[in-house]
Amino acid sequence: MQHVDTLIYAGWIIPVVPENVVYEQHALAIQDGKIVGLLPNSEAVSRFSGRITHRLPSHVLIPGLINTHTHAAMSLLRGIADDLPLQQWLQTRIWPVEQACITPEFVADGTRLAVAEMLRSGVTCFNDMYFFPDVAGDVAAEVGIRATIGLIVLDFPTAWANQASEYLSKAKDVYKKFQHHPLIRTAMAPHAPYTVSDNALQEASELAEQFNIPLHIHVHETIEEVEAAEKEFGERPISRLHRLGLINSRLIAVHATQLQNDEIKLFAREGVKVAHCPESNLKLASGFCPVPKLSRVNIVTALGTDGAASNNDLDVLGEMRTAALLAKGLSRDASCVPAAEALRMATLNGAKALGIDHITGSLEIGKSADITALDLNHLESLPIYNILSQLVYAIGRDKVSDVWVAGRHLLKARVLTSIDIHELQAKTWLWRERIVKILQKQAKEAAQSSE
């Protein structure tokens, strides 16, 4: 009889690896934050005894969901501007507000709000891109969620840095800060080809190489972006990135709605990963990422929510559903992106994109105990013929009951154990007051200047 920290008896377990497998009446044993057993309940009874034991007979355990692209702190801007196209949304709404309100405190409170929402949605790991990444990393570490924090690089001044060289220098500092952290990793995060110069892109790429970390960038989000680049540089952004040495297996290409066949071949050959954000792309009318084409050539495609200002939620379970439905609709093939593939995109493929699939992304012995439990004993999930179908097509994130990250029970019967939800709500309301005042002031100034 082996003594373990935690033993979970579950109705069903979907491990993601091996593929297309659903274990019924199985248990997971956890020791020192890692999975040490996955076996039938009937055998677990005699093989393991848990310091803590959970019985979740109507629940399914899946690998914790991975949000492969977000701007966590933007949760404080949820719903500030909707029904607008990307460039108008960015330039007339988001950037002016950000300029007026971004501080370390904003990033701390906004990231905490996002992390709380993500944990309640079954997310155990997120890939972030925002200002004050050191603060975002601190919040994630403090709450106990796994994160890859983007070391943002831009060519224009923000509250975080004044020019590319300062962003790059701060990137090095933040990389070092988290270098040995068990949960927090970093990625170079030049914002986009249209906001970062050749030199800074190259330096970011060299740092990614030197630190052995991913490089996370928005690319080919809209046709307008591609056309503007062709006009300005005489080449498409991906071609420019290729020339600068960024097209390689470290690259997480976010959005990628505009991909020609030669670009898809290039991505496949170089091992580029794609972060597909279907709901953000739909909402901002940015275009469609060609998911079936990507999977045909084995490009790793993961899922991201994007920030809450453009989605407007951080719901990876919902993103899975949208990705599956949208791929079917666009390809005119209802068998495209079946449920198991959608789940793999939201788990293992996210881990692969972040270079941490040896640690997380599936429920396998030796991997970190990053686990999400969903309760299927609700009207909305009955009857149960096919667990994978229920998970992807029928239920919502409100059915997430429990979440563990590295064995730590962060969501317990829907209660967050490492976040004070009342304090968080109060702070969010305070931010709302401040931001509404900023909006009113900006509207007044705009009215005066147009007089």
Place this chain on the structure above:
Amino acid sequence: MQHVDTLIYAGWIIPVVPENVVYEQHALAIQDGKIVGLLPNSEAVSRFSGRITHRLPSHVLIPGLINTHTHAAMSLLRGIADDLPLQQWLQTRIWPVEQACITPEFVADGTRLAVAEMLRSGVTCFNDMYFFPDVAGDVAAEVGIRATIGLIVLDFPTAWANQASEYLSKAKDVYKKFQHHPLIRTAMAPHAPYTVSDNALQEASELAEQFNIPLHIHVHETIEEVEAAEKEFGERPISRLHRLGLINSRLIAVHATQLQNDEIKLFAREGVKVAHCPESNLKLASGFCPVPKLSRVNIVTALGTDGAASNNDLDVLGEMRTAALLAKGLSRDASCVPAAEALRMATLNGAKALGIDHITGSLEIGKSADITALDLNHLESLPIYNILSQLVYAIGRDKVSDVWVAGRHLLKARVLTSIDIHELQAKTWLWRERIVKILQKQAKEAAQSSE
């Protein structure tokens, strides 16, 4: 001081009529199942006293959602066959199972499961099409939800009837049964042009005229349907329906993913209503309903979930979000189907399609108290800048707290007041056992016959 049955003080009220209006700190007064007051909380205190008073300070009240196309009883088949195209799904999976298990008891239990799910999703009215419509109507009446029950017509035998003449004769009986019911109405419901002959279509149309009720039909769901009709009849289904006299203001055209410009003009001229089912169309890869084109010529477009076997939920709030996102993505215009329009599609337009917009579909004095309350005091809905944005883009149906139909409180702090949820769950599990046995038997027979 006027005494009323119920007085609800709310944080916000979105009445849908007038358009684009959000009332803050307003109250609704209900007497004899109807709305008799809608006024600021501060005035309501001195004008009304309620026999029952509710204070919902963090809630928004909206008109109850209307599900303009569903097959309620198919909830018992949720997830039975996914990731398959429409005709294969229908012919090899759905129809054989239906043939083996449809009885009045199946329809009663399946409809009750669907109604329970819909009430918990904020739906106060649904437009159904299924077998044993008398049973579905009885269940809806017993629970207290508003419904339009489709009087189904087909050209082949089912458990409900053997040939068109019997379907039509039973249609008359069911029409009469509910003729004077306060909540239950009926619609003629010939299944689709490809399953109903000219004669039966014409007779159904004449009955709709005679009874003064809508006519509800699947039409132009896929390009395959249109092409097969062109081959068989030498004309497109809409042209055939037009020739047979069905294209008029009673018609609820479900799906309508294949519409040529002349067909859109015809619909606009004749006042045809469209039931758009975006998630079903995506999931079955059926095509895309051209919503922006329809709204440009003022065709009333409402929203439906379709049945739970092809969606796999009955979540009209989610359908609103998908309709708004999909229209933006397909039109490449992020301002297309803004939040207010999506909400109108899910409420007032549904009522117009069903010919009951004088009764329901908006929160106006004199209309029925069909009301849905959603609690926004959750992490997922904060901060609040724009209530309409939160409603359509950020939150899920789990935020629905209360539902009233004709003033009756059917969902109370998420508890169903007229359905025994434990009994319903137990029955659903029993149906699952029976249906799994049917599936196993059919698989065995198929294996034997292919040997």
